[in-house]
Amino acid sequence: MESFAQMMADLDGQRLPAWLKQAEATDLPPLKSLVNGICHYLAAVTAGLAMGASFDLLRLQILHAD
Template identity: 65%
Template sequence: MNAGIRAAPTPPNCSTRSANAATSAAGGPCAVTCRPCAPAGGPPRSAKHLTVRRATHLITSHPGHLDENAALRLKKLLARCRELDAVTACVESFAQMMADLDGHRLPAWLEQAEATDLPPLKSLVNGVRQDLAAVTAGLSMQWNSGRVEGNVNRIKRIKRDGYGRASFDLLRLQILHAD
């Protein structure tokens, strides 16, 4: 470990005992990266552990598409970690802005995201502000580059399949006459 870098202290009830275990703003273990352990000498917890992937799915899913159990898990998760509650509010408002094609709400969303004081969201805000006009246009217009990106991916797949075996002429024919 570098002399200038210090690892964050591990919460006393963290089962992972990793040097980079996160804690929530309330001082308790973060609901995603740490699991509270059973008391010393006691049996391990039998509850299903909430992974980062599951938490991300809960946060990014449309609230109307969650079943009762998932909605309850999300509510418990957000109650345990204020940072995730702020991120969820930003995700929901951005998703609504995308669905409604309301690019004019982007400056207000940038202020909301910056007010969370979370470094990843601040970094996103700085990146969006560098090309604000393009992002606003992308959120306001109904046109997108989905068809172009699909064709690019199709051409890349054809090239990958024929790598080392096909000449340029064969590649050209496959691209032009592919299904």
């Protein structure tokens, strides 16, 4: 899980496919459930990782526009 947390913190979606394969190979049902959920929404998760910082900036601009 540490590698997943680091990938999220780094907003590095390029590591996601390898992490998913590694996590799927474990014997941990909760981790496999997480993998299934991520795979179901893979495009959204990948996009979120790709735009993370820019999305935060956009959200701040919208909040301060009011």
